[in-house]
Amino acid sequence: MTKTNAGNFFEDFKVGQVLHHATPRTVSEGDTALYQALFGSRFSLQSSAEVARKAGYAAAPADDFLAFHIVFGKTVPDISLNAVANLGYADCRFHKPVFPGDTLSTESKVIGLKENSNGETGTVYVRSTGRNQRGETVLDYVRWVMVRKRDKAHPAPEADVPHLPEAVEPQHLIAPEKTSFKGFDTVASGSPHLWDDYEPGEKIDHVDGVTIEEAEHMMATRLYQNTAKVHFNQYTEGKGRFGRRLIYGGHVISLARALSFNGLGNAVLIAAINGGRHVAPCFGGDTVFAWSEVLAKAPLKTRDDLGALRIRTIATKDLPCSGFPGPKDKGYDEGVILDLDYWALMPRR
Amino acid sequence: MTKTNAGNFFEDFKVGQVLHHATPRTVSEGDTALYQALFGSRFSLQSSAEVARKAGYAAAPADDFLAFHIVFGKTVPDISLNAVANLGYADCRFHKPVFPGDTLSTESKVIGLKENSNGETGTVYVRSTGRNQRGETVLDYVRWVMVRKRDKAHPAPEADVPHLPEAVEPQHLIAPEKTSFKGFDTVASGSPHLWDDYEPGEKIDHVDGVTIEEAEHMMATRLYQNTAKVHFNQYTEGKGRFGRRLIYGGHVISLARALSFNGLGNAVLIAAINGGRHVAPCFGGDTVFAWSEVLAKAPLKTRDDLGALRIRTIATKDLPCSGFPGPKDKGYDEGVILDLDYWALMPRR
Amino acid sequence: MTKTNAGNFFEDFKVGQVLHHATPRTVSEGDTALYQALFGSRFSLQSSAEVARKAGYAAAPADDFLAFHIVFGKTVPDISLNAVANLGYADCRFHKPVFPGDTLSTESKVIGLKENSNGETGTVYVRSTGRNQRGETVLDYVRWVMVRKRDKAHPAPEADVPHLPEAVEPQHLIAPEKTSFKGFDTVASGSPHLWDDYEPGEKIDHVDGVTIEEAEHMMATRLYQNTAKVHFNQYTEGKGRFGRRLIYGGHVISLARALSFNGLGNAVLIAAINGGRHVAPCFGGDTVFAWSEVLAKAPLKTRDDLGALRIRTIATKDLPCSGFPGPKDKGYDEGVILDLDYWALMPRR
Structure with a gap:
C-alpha cells in the first residue's frame, strides 16, 4: 500500500x-513579518503593539x-x-x-x-x-x-x-472581548474616517496596483502549509489548461485587503466573510487593483465603540478601478478576478 | 469627498x-530575519545575541x-x-x-x-x-x-x-550608551582590521555582486510599509519612462552596506549619513557591486573603545568595482547608481 | 594590503x-518562519509548539x-x-x-x-x-x-x-534527550505510518513537484549567510559555464526533505547524513521532484519510542519520480540532481 x-x-x-x-x-512573529513583507498592510492595530495594547489587547494580533x-x-x-x-x-x-x-x-x-x-x-x-x-x-x-x-x-x-445565509446577520458578529476602541488614534491609523462617516452605496477606488511575482505567492502559500498542487509546479501546470501556475485565491484576497487600507484605513478587524468568488484566475506578473462598495452598516448590540460595515471588495488584474468594474449581465467585466463580501469592524466616534 | x-x-x-x-x-525578530534573507549581512553585532550581550546590549540590535x-x-x-x-x-x-x-x-x-x-x-x-x-x-x-x-x-x-552641513561633525556622532567594544572578538566578526588599521584615502573593492529580483525589492519595501507607487505596479510603470518598476533607493543602500562587509567587517554601527545620492535608477535583474573609500577618521570624545570612519560607498549595476568607478567630469561613470557618504563606528585596538 | x-x-x-x-x-522565529515559507514543510514536531511540548521539548525545534x-x-x-x-x-x-x-x-x-x-x-x-x-x-x-x-x-x-564510514552506524545515532514520542499523535502529524510500518526496499514516490524561483534560493542562501558567489551574481555567472546562477545544493536537500513528507510524514527528526551527492546542477525555473527508498531500519539501543530508518532520497528536476529514476551504469538517469543518504528517526508503535 x-x-x-x-x-x-x-x-x-x-x-x-x-x-x-x-x-x-x-x-510566530516570523509569520506576521512575512505577511507584512508579502502584502504591505498598514492597519495600525496589527502593525503596532502599542496601538493594540491601548485597545486592550496583550499584543498586536x-x-x-x-x-x-x-x-x-x-x-x-x-x-x-x-x-x-x-x-x-x-x-x-x-x-x-x-x-x-x-x-x-x-x-x-x-x-x-x-x-x-x-x-x-x-x-x-x-x-x-x-x-x-x-x-x-x-x-x-x-x-x-x-x-x-x-x-x-x-x-x-x-x-x-x-x-x-446570503450574509452573516449583524447580530451574529463577534467583537473581540475585553477591548475598547474608544478614542481610537486616527493620527496613528492614518485615516480620519470612522464608522460614522461611511454610508451604504459609497464606492471607494483604492487606487494603487501591485504586481505579483511567482516567488511571492508560492512563499505565502507555503507559509500557510497549503499544498494545492496548482500553485507550485510549473512543470505540470505548463502542460495544463493555463500553461501557468495558478495563484492561490487567498493571495488576491490578502492583496485586495491591504490595498483597501487606502480608503478604509480604520477597518481594523474582519468580523465575517459573507461570500467570496474567484471570478477569474490570477497569474504571476498580473497587477492587482481593487475597489470597494459599502453595502450596509450596522451598530453592534453589545458595543458602542465599534460599528460594522458590510463591504464588497472587487479586485481586478491589469485594470485600474476608477471605473468601478464589476458584475455585468450574467458575468463580470473583463479583468475582474475577485468578488468578496465581508463585514469589517471600525471604531466609532 | x-x-x-x-x-x-x-x-x-x-x-x-x-x-x-x-x-x-x-x-520583530521576523523583520530582522527577513532583512537577513534579503541582504545577507554578516556584521556580527546584529547577527549574534551573544556578541551583542558581550558588548553590553540586551539583545542583538x-x-x-x-x-x-x-x-x-x-x-x-x-x-x-x-x-x-x-x-x-x-x-x-x-x-x-x-x-x-x-x-x-x-x-x-x-x-x-x-x-x-x-x-x-x-x-x-x-x-x-x-x-x-x-x-x-x-x-x-x-x-x-x-x-x-x-x-x-x-x-x-x-x-x-x-x-x-556637508557632513555630520565627528563631535556630534552618538555612540550607544552603556556599551563597550573593548576586546571586540575579531575571530567572531570575521575581520582582523580595526579602526586603527584604516587610513583616509584607502579604497576597498567589495568584490562580490548580487542580482536583485523583483520579488525581493518589493518584499523589502513592503516590510518598511513604504508605499511609493513606482516600486510595485508593473501595469503602470510598464507604460512609463523606464518601462519597469523602479527599485527603492534604500534597497541599493542596504545591499551595498551588506557587500561592504567584505573589507569593512568591523564597521558594526552606522552613526550618521552625511549625504546620499541615487545617481541612476536600478531595476529587477540588475547586479549590484560596491566599493568604498575611507574619507576621514576621527576618535570619539567620550569613547576610547570605538572610533569613527567616514566612508564613501559607491554602488554600481552590472559593473564590477575593481576600477573604482565614480564621479567624473560633471557626472558619474556609466553604471554608478549610488554615492553614499556616512560615518561608521568601528572598535579600536 | x-x-x-x-x-x-x-x-x-x-x-x-x-x-x-x-x-x-x-x-529566531523569523528564521523558522522564512524556512517554512521557502520550503513548505509539514512535519508536526517543527510546526507546532504543542506537539513539541507533548514530546518533552521546551518549544518547537x-x-x-x-x-x-x-x-x-x-x-x-x-x-x-x-x-x-x-x-x-x-x-x-x-x-x-x-x-x-x-x-x-x-x-x-x-x-x-x-x-x-x-x-x-x-x-x-x-x-x-x-x-x-x-x-x-x-x-x-x-x-x-x-x-x-x-x-x-x-x-x-x-x-x-x-x-x-560509508554510513553512520545505528549505534552512533543520537536521539534527543528528555523527550518521549510514545503515543505520538498521528492525526496531528498527518500520517498513520510509524517506524514499524516501513521495510527496507520500500520505495515511495513523493508525487509533488515544486518550481524554484531565483528570489527564493537567494533569500534562503543569504538567510544562512552562505556567501558562495555562484548563487547570487547573474552578471558574472551569465558569462560562465552555465550562463545562470547555480542553486545552493542545500536548497534542493531542503525541498526534497519537505516533499518527502508525503510518504514519510512521521520521519520527524534527521539523526545523520551518511552521504550526499549533487549529481547535476539546479537552476531557477527548474521543478524539483523526489522519491525515497528505505535502505535499512534499526532500533535505537536506548529508546523504544523511536526507531531509525536509513533513507535514500533522490531528487530530480523536471522529471516526475513515478518511475524511480536514479543511478544507472556509471552515472545517473538524466534529470537526477541529488542522491542523499540519511538516517531519520520515527516514532514506534
Missing part, C-alpha cells in the same frame, strides 16, 4: 463526517486573513486535493484574535453533498473550524468545492444541499 | 509645519538601515506621494539602537521650501525624526524632495532653503 | 589545522536542515571560497536540537589533503562542528571539496585521505 496521501474523492465524503486535519501550526489562510491550508490535503474548482465560501465568522505563540488546528464537518449529473464530480460542502491551543474557536466558515469521483460507477448519494 | 489619500502637494507644505506620520510599527527604512517609509504617504524626485539626504544621525519589540513612529517638520521656476514643482525640505515607544529619538535626518503642485496658479512661497 | 577576504587556497590548508569560522548567528545550512554557511568564506566543486559529505550527526534563541557558530578541522595530479587543485577534507552558545555540539559532519591552488609551483603535501 502506498504511503502517500491520495486525498479524498467525492465518494469518500459522507454527510455528518468529521475530518480532523493534520499539522497544528504555531503562529495577527492579520485576520493570515489566520484564515492557515486554518484553510490545513483542510486542503483532506478536502480539496482532488478538487476541480473551489466554488465558494459562506458564513465565515472570526471569533477570537490570534497572537504569535498561538497554535492553530482545523476540523471540518461535511454538511452537504451533491453529485453532478455527469457522474464524474460532485460538490462537497464542509464547515471548517479553526481552533487555538486552548480549544477556543478562532474562526469558522463554510466552503463548497467540486471534487472528482474516484470511480464514476459509484452510486450518487442523496443530494443534500445546506441552507447558507 | 473621497476617502483615499491623495498625498500633499507643494502648496500644502508650510515652513514650520509638523506632520505626524501614520502607522507605528513594532519591529536591528540593522541600522532597517530602522532607517522603517522610519523613512512612514513619511512617504505625507511627503513624497506626489514627488517627482527624491533629491537628497543630509545630517542623519542614529541616536539609539532599535531592538525587536520596539515600536517606531515618525514625525517630520518642514524646514524649507523653494518653488521651481516652471511653477509646476517645488523642493520641500523636511527633518524627519523616528522615535521608539518611549518617545526617545532613534534617528533623525533631513531629506529634500521635488514635489508637484496641485495648481500651477498657486502663488510661490518665499524661498527658504535651510543650511545643511 | 587588501582588507577583503580572498579565501584560502589549497596550499593554505594543513592537516590538523583548526579554523574558527566567523559570524555567530542567533536563530528548528528544522534540522535549517541548523545544518547555518552551520555549513559559516564554513564557506574559509573553506570553499576558491572551491571548484563540493565533492561530498559524510559522517554527519545531529547531536542536539536547535531552538529559536540559540546562537550557532562553527569550527572546522582539516582532516585530509590530496593534491590533484594536474597541480592546479587539490581535495581538502574537513570535519566541521556546529555549536550552540553553551558550547554544546549541535551537529558535525565531514565535507570534502576541491580547492584551487594559488600557486601551481607550490609543492604538494603528502596525500592524507581520511577513512570515512
Whole structure:
C-alpha cells in the first residue's frame, strides 16, 4: 500500500463526517513579518503593539486573513486535493484574535453533498473550524468545492444541499472581548474616517496596483502549509489548461485587503466573510487593483465603540478601478478576478 | 469627498509645519530575519545575541538601515506621494539602537521650501525624526524632495532653503550608551582590521555582486510599509519612462552596506549619513557591486573603545568595482547608481 | 594590503589545522518562519509548539536542515571560497536540537589533503562542528571539496585521505534527550505510518513537484549567510559555464526533505547524513521532484519510542519520480540532481 496521501474523492465524503486535519501550526512573529513583507498592510492595530495594547489587547494580533489562510491550508490535503474548482465560501465568522505563540488546528464537518449529473464530480460542502491551543474557536466558515469521483460507477448519494445565509446577520458578529476602541488614534491609523462617516452605496477606488511575482505567492502559500498542487509546479501546470501556475485565491484576497487600507484605513478587524468568488484566475506578473462598495452598516448590540460595515471588495488584474468594474449581465467585466463580501469592524466616534 | 489619500502637494507644505506620520510599527525578530534573507549581512553585532550581550546590549540590535527604512517609509504617504524626485539626504544621525519589540513612529517638520521656476514643482525640505515607544529619538535626518503642485496658479512661497552641513561633525556622532567594544572578538566578526588599521584615502573593492529580483525589492519595501507607487505596479510603470518598476533607493543602500562587509567587517554601527545620492535608477535583474573609500577618521570624545570612519560607498549595476568607478567630469561613470557618504563606528585596538 | 577576504587556497590548508569560522548567528522565529515559507514543510514536531511540548521539548525545534545550512554557511568564506566543486559529505550527526534563541557558530578541522595530479587543485577534507552558545555540539559532519591552488609551483603535501564510514552506524545515532514520542499523535502529524510500518526496499514516490524561483534560493542562501558567489551574481555567472546562477545544493536537500513528507510524514527528526551527492546542477525555473527508498531500519539501543530508518532520497528536476529514476551504469538517469543518504528517526508503535 502506498504511503502517500491520495486525498479524498467525492465518494469518500459522507454527510455528518468529521475530518480532523493534520499539522497544528504555531503562529510566530516570523509569520506576521512575512505577511507584512508579502502584502504591505498598514492597519495600525496589527502593525503596532502599542496601538493594540491601548485597545486592550496583550499584543498586536495577527492579520485576520493570515489566520484564515492557515486554518484553510490545513483542510486542503483532506478536502480539496482532488478538487476541480473551489466554488465558494459562506458564513465565515472570526471569533477570537490570534497572537504569535498561538497554535492553530482545523476540523471540518461535511454538511452537504451533491453529485453532478455527469457522474464524474460532485460538490462537497464542509464547515471548517479553526481552533487555538486552548480549544477556543478562532474562526469558522463554510466552503463548497467540486471534487472528482474516484470511480464514476459509484452510486450518487442523496443530494443534500445546506441552507447558507446570503450574509452573516449583524447580530451574529463577534467583537473581540475585553477591548475598547474608544478614542481610537486616527493620527496613528492614518485615516480620519470612522464608522460614522461611511454610508451604504459609497464606492471607494483604492487606487494603487501591485504586481505579483511567482516567488511571492508560492512563499505565502507555503507559509500557510497549503499544498494545492496548482500553485507550485510549473512543470505540470505548463502542460495544463493555463500553461501557468495558478495563484492561490487567498493571495488576491490578502492583496485586495491591504490595498483597501487606502480608503478604509480604520477597518481594523474582519468580523465575517459573507461570500467570496474567484471570478477569474490570477497569474504571476498580473497587477492587482481593487475597489470597494459599502453595502450596509450596522451598530453592534453589545458595543458602542465599534460599528460594522458590510463591504464588497472587487479586485481586478491589469485594470485600474476608477471605473468601478464589476458584475455585468450574467458575468463580470473583463479583468475582474475577485468578488468578496465581508463585514469589517471600525471604531466609532 | 473621497476617502483615499491623495498625498500633499507643494502648496500644502508650510515652513514650520509638523506632520505626524501614520502607522507605528513594532519591529520583530521576523523583520530582522527577513532583512537577513534579503541582504545577507554578516556584521556580527546584529547577527549574534551573544556578541551583542558581550558588548553590553540586551539583545542583538536591528540593522541600522532597517530602522532607517522603517522610519523613512512612514513619511512617504505625507511627503513624497506626489514627488517627482527624491533629491537628497543630509545630517542623519542614529541616536539609539532599535531592538525587536520596539515600536517606531515618525514625525517630520518642514524646514524649507523653494518653488521651481516652471511653477509646476517645488523642493520641500523636511527633518524627519523616528522615535521608539518611549518617545526617545532613534534617528533623525533631513531629506529634500521635488514635489508637484496641485495648481500651477498657486502663488510661490518665499524661498527658504535651510543650511545643511556637508557632513555630520565627528563631535556630534552618538555612540550607544552603556556599551563597550573593548576586546571586540575579531575571530567572531570575521575581520582582523580595526579602526586603527584604516587610513583616509584607502579604497576597498567589495568584490562580490548580487542580482536583485523583483520579488525581493518589493518584499523589502513592503516590510518598511513604504508605499511609493513606482516600486510595485508593473501595469503602470510598464507604460512609463523606464518601462519597469523602479527599485527603492534604500534597497541599493542596504545591499551595498551588506557587500561592504567584505573589507569593512568591523564597521558594526552606522552613526550618521552625511549625504546620499541615487545617481541612476536600478531595476529587477540588475547586479549590484560596491566599493568604498575611507574619507576621514576621527576618535570619539567620550569613547576610547570605538572610533569613527567616514566612508564613501559607491554602488554600481552590472559593473564590477575593481576600477573604482565614480564621479567624473560633471557626472558619474556609466553604471554608478549610488554615492553614499556616512560615518561608521568601528572598535579600536 | 587588501582588507577583503580572498579565501584560502589549497596550499593554505594543513592537516590538523583548526579554523574558527566567523559570524555567530542567533536563530529566531523569523528564521523558522522564512524556512517554512521557502520550503513548505509539514512535519508536526517543527510546526507546532504543542506537539513539541507533548514530546518533552521546551518549544518547537528548528528544522534540522535549517541548523545544518547555518552551520555549513559559516564554513564557506574559509573553506570553499576558491572551491571548484563540493565533492561530498559524510559522517554527519545531529547531536542536539536547535531552538529559536540559540546562537550557532562553527569550527572546522582539516582532516585530509590530496593534491590533484594536474597541480592546479587539490581535495581538502574537513570535519566541521556546529555549536550552540553553551558550547554544546549541535551537529558535525565531514565535507570534502576541491580547492584551487594559488600557486601551481607550490609543492604538494603528502596525500592524507581520511577513512570515512560509508554510513553512520545505528549505534552512533543520537536521539534527543528528555523527550518521549510514545503515543505520538498521528492525526496531528498527518500520517498513520510509524517506524514499524516501513521495510527496507520500500520505495515511495513523493508525487509533488515544486518550481524554484531565483528570489527564493537567494533569500534562503543569504538567510544562512552562505556567501558562495555562484548563487547570487547573474552578471558574472551569465558569462560562465552555465550562463545562470547555480542553486545552493542545500536548497534542493531542503525541498526534497519537505516533499518527502508525503510518504514519510512521521520521519520527524534527521539523526545523520551518511552521504550526499549533487549529481547535476539546479537552476531557477527548474521543478524539483523526489522519491525515497528505505535502505535499512534499526532500533535505537536506548529508546523504544523511536526507531531509525536509513533513507535514500533522490531528487530530480523536471522529471516526475513515478518511475524511480536514479543511478544507472556509471552515472545517473538524466534529470537526477541529488542522491542523499540519511538516517531519520520515527516514532514506534
